[in-house]
Amino acid sequence: MNQKAIENTRNVAIVGPYSSGKTTLLESLLFVTGAITRKGKVTEGNTVSDSSAESRDRQMSVEVSAANTTYQDINLTFLDCPGSIEFAQETYNALVGAGAAIIVCEPVVDRVLTLAPLFKFLDDWEIPHLVFINKMDRAANNFMEVLHALKQVSSRPLLPQQYPIRQAHDLIGYIDLISEQAYHYHPGSPADPVALPDDLKEEEHQARQEMLETLADFDDHLLEELLEDIDPPQDEILQDLKKELSADQIVPVFLGMADQDYGVRPLLEALIKEAPSPKETATRRGLEPQDNGDTILQVLKTYFTPQGGRLSLVRVWQGKLTDGMILNGVRAGGIYSLMGQQQQAINEASVGDIVAIGRLEGIQTGDTLTNTNKDIKPLPKADTLKPVYALAITPENRKDEVKLSSALSKLLEEDPSLYWEQHGDTREVILWGQGEIHLQVALDRLRRKYNLPMTTHLPQIPYKETIRSSTKVHGRYKHQTGGHGAFGDVYLDIKPLNRGEGFQFHETIVGGVVPKQYIPGVETGVREYLSHGPLGFPVVDVNVTLTDGSYHSVDSSEQAFKQAARLAMTEGMPQCSPVLLEPILSITVSAPSEFTSKALQLITGRRGQILGYEGISGWKGWDQVTAYLPQAEMQNFIIELRSLTMGVGFFNWEFDHLQEVPDKLTESVLANHNGNGNGKN
Numbered sequence: 125m126n127q128k129a130i131e132n133t134r135n136v137a138i139v140g141p142y143s144s145g146k147t148t149l150l151e152s153l154l155f156v157t158g159a160i161t162r163k164g165k166v167t168e169g170n171t172v173s174d175s176s177a178e179s180r181d182r183q184m185s186v187e188v189s190a191a192n193t194t195y196q197d198i199n200l201t202f203l204d205c206p207g208s209i210e211f212a213q214e215t216y217n218a219l220v221g222a223g224a225a226i227i228v229c230e231p232v233v234d235r236v237l238t239l240a241p242l243f244k245f246l247d248d249w250e251i252p253h254l255v256f257i258n259k260m261d262r263a264a265n266n267f268m269e270v271l272h273a274l275k276q277v278s279s280r281p282l283l284p285q286q287y288p289i290r291q292a293h294d295l296i297g298y299i300d301l302i303s304e305q306a307y308h309y310h311p312g313s314p315a316d317p318v319a320l321p322d323d324l325k326e327e328e329h330q331a332r333q334e335m336l337e338t339l340a341d342f343d344d345h346l347l348e349e350l351l352e353d354i355d356p357p358q359d360e361i362l363q364d365l366k367k368e369l370s371a372d373q374i375v376p377v378f379l380g381m382a383d384q385d386y387g388v389r390p391l392l393e394a395l396i397k398e399a400p401s402p403k404e405t406a407t408r409r410g411l412e413p414q415d416n417g418d419t420i421l422q423v424l425k426t427y428f429t430p431q432g433g434r435l436s437l438v439r440v441w442q443g444k445l446t447d448g449m450i451l452n453g454v455r456a457g458g459i460y461s462l463m464g465q466q467q468q469a470i471n472e473a474s475v476g477d478i479v480a481i482g483r484l485e486g487i488q489t490g491d492t493l494t495n496t497n498k499d500i501k502p503l504p505k506a507d508t509l510k511p512v513y514a515l516a517i518t519p520e521n522r523k524d525e526v527k528l529s530s531a532l533s534k535l536l537e538e539d540p541s542l543y544w545e546q547h548g549d550t551r552e553v554i555l556w557g558q559g560e561i562h563l564q565v566a567l568d569r570l571r572r573k574y575n576l577p578m579t580t581h582l583p584q585i586p587y588k589e590t591i592r593s594s595t596k597v598h599g600r601y602k603h604q605t606g607g608h609g610a611f612g613d614v615y616l617d618i619k620p621l622n623r624g625e626g627f628q629f630h631e632t633i634v635g636g637v638v639p640k641q642y643i644p645g646v647e648t649g650v651r652e653y654l655s656h657g658p659l660g661f662p663v664v665d666v667n668v669t670l671t672d673g674s675y676h677s678v679d680s681s682e683q684a685f686k687q688a689a690r691l692a693m694t695e696g697m698p699q700c701s702p703v704l705l706e707p708i709l710s711i712t713v714s715a716p717s718e719f720t721s722k723a724l725q726l727i728t729g730r731r732g733q734i735l736g737y738e739g740i741s742g743w744k745g746w747d748q749v750t751a752y753l754p755q756a757e758m759q760n761f762i763i764e765l766r767s768l769t770m771g772v773g774f775f776n777w778e779f780d781h782l783q784e785v786p787d788k789l790t791e792s793v794l795a796n797h798n799g800n801g802n803g804k805n
């Protein structure tokens with residue numbers, strides 16, 4: 125690898141909706157290029173990618189897999205990315221390091237919308253991309269209809285480079301729209317050139333004209349040729365395609381059937397001839413991609429191997445990476461070229477390579493790494509997705525509790541879209557993620573990799589309580605045991621505060637009736653009581669004032685005053701009309717405008733309060749609804765939102781305020797709470 129020219133490398137992310145055929149396409153790309161001699165099948169669990177137990181169990185990609193091959197002296201690294209929206213973070217983190225992306229989709233018009241978030245990400249990051257319409261044997265709509273639908277979700281013009289040849293319903297070949305050469309597919313070998321079918325001449329001509337006109341929007345010379353009816357030379361068309369694709373101005377479209385290797389060779393040709401070299405990609409990101417000079421890398425993914433070793437998948441942006449190099453103060457402990465889960469040790473890697481580095485302790489996904497002490501501007505990284513689905517988790521074996529936090533930290537390093545916390549009020553350990561499958565995969569990993577089987581339940585809602593009215597109350601604690609006694613005596617005013625004001629403690633003691641040194645004891649007693657109010661929840665928005673009291677010169681103590689305060693609170697608080705408060709979230713729901721009314725119904729049907737909605741700036745055809753939503757209604761919100769919006773709707777949330785629980789719900793909340801054994805007794 126050492127003398128390799130930077131131009132001879134391509135790294136390509138394979139992305140697309142769930143089950144569109146990405147892993148199958150990678151298998152085919154590796155087979156056609158000779159990297160593997162026998163193709164595996166997703167259904168048989170023997171593909172190069174998706175080799176983890178969690179992937180195989182579900183026959184779906186749950187993390188990014190890398191694989192290398194060579195074709196016509198070009199080194200290709202492919203990143204097979206998960207399609208499920210619940211694993212989108214993996215895809216986004218990997219895309220950040222890709223020179224180009226292939227979007228794999230199915231030829232079904234109704235499903236094209238599921239591509240919208242992906243197109244948006246690629247457009248925002250200006251990552252050159254092409255489309256591979258897979259499963260053409262299952263085409264529910266004709267090619268031009270699919271193309272038309274795809275154009276609606278892409279902000280860049282789509283440009284078909286091929287036209288399908290069908291026999292009855294079967295796809296038997298394609299026409300290359302640059303050369304106007306027709307081909308028939310053959311299992312196990314490259315497609316054969318054949319004469320252009322007469323019945324397709326017209327359609328082919330129209331599709332080609334459309335392709336050329338789109339290209340001419342970026343090239344005046346080509347435009348002149350078209351206006352003068354000159355057929356442009358193929359070289360000129362190819363040059364334009366390369367220039368415009370590299371600049372992420374157009375999206376070429378290819379077609380085929382990955383499980384038969386149909387259409388895979390032309391796709392490879394396009395990657396080699398049209399996709400940008402790492403030099404172009406790095407230059408566009410403001411880096412100097414020469415092989416000598418400072419080394420700059422970015423971590424695209426962190427793996428922990430079944431043996432517990434850390435592997436960081438990195439893209440080399442600048443300079444050379446050598447084994448043992450010190451990166452951000454940490455020594456690279458081995459460099460590996462990956463083939464799914466298989467690792468092959470190598471000595472070095474150059475600009476454009478995507479390789480794994482061993483033992484980079486403390487280095488996280490997204491980090492920019494360098495071997496110099498100079499100040500290097502960190503490369504941009506994908507935003508961390510806000511978690512939207514939670515489960516409370518408990519180790520099946522209590523003795524495993526101590527191991528849990530270190531296993532969870534590793535889990536989060538592998539998958540930054542997970543999050544965990546121990547809730548301050550409920551004390552539950554809560555695992556947050558992107559959906560049900562996402563969390564199930566995380567729980568599988570805890571069980572398999574860390575030997576930590578867990579039980580799960582729905583997290584408790586962190587209700588609070590407050591009071592509606594005031595009272596004055598007297599508490600006296602008097603205790604005589606053998607020698608010293610204990611004596612504390614307080615008068616408290618308990619008053620409600622406005623929402624959000626929290627807890628306030630004051631004292632208006634005159635003449636030292638409660639000596640200064642005992643007053644902190646009173647406050648502690650009040651605070652301790654308030655952690656568990658008359659309804660069983662932490663109390664907020666309350667003012668307690670110590671107004672009077674008395675003491676005993678021998679028997680009084682801070683402890684005794686604490687007890688007196690607790691007694692006063694226990695007696696007084698139930699008289700103050702306690703009321704339950706629930707957390708209210710401020711949410712923004714994003715979805716294609718055709719689903720906005722459904723999103724509004726979903727929110728109002730869950731006791732939400734709509735604040736407004738508007739089009740998302742920079743995202744044609746998408747709306748954003750802002751609303752308040754009780755946290756108690758959030759549990760399955762994402763699941764319903766996705767099922768109403770073809771899986772693409774999403775929401776962001778943050779805690780906003782506490783609000784009184786409607787009377788009709790209070791009873792059931794209290795019954796549940798007390799049934800959990802958490803009620804106050």
Ligand SMILES: Nc1nc2c(ncn2[C@@H]2O[C@H](COP(=O)(O)OP(=O)(O)OP(=O)(O)O)[C@@H](O)[C@H]2O)c(=O)[nH]1
Binds near residue numbers: 183207260261
């Ligand atoms: N009919 C047909 N089926 C295909 C084709 N390509 C792939 N498949 C099947 O489609 C299913 C999904 O394929 P995968 O390769 O796992 O899809 P994926 O996009 O990697 O899936 P995720 O990564 O989980 O999103 C498998 O059963 C494949 O055998 C094709 O060209 N035609």
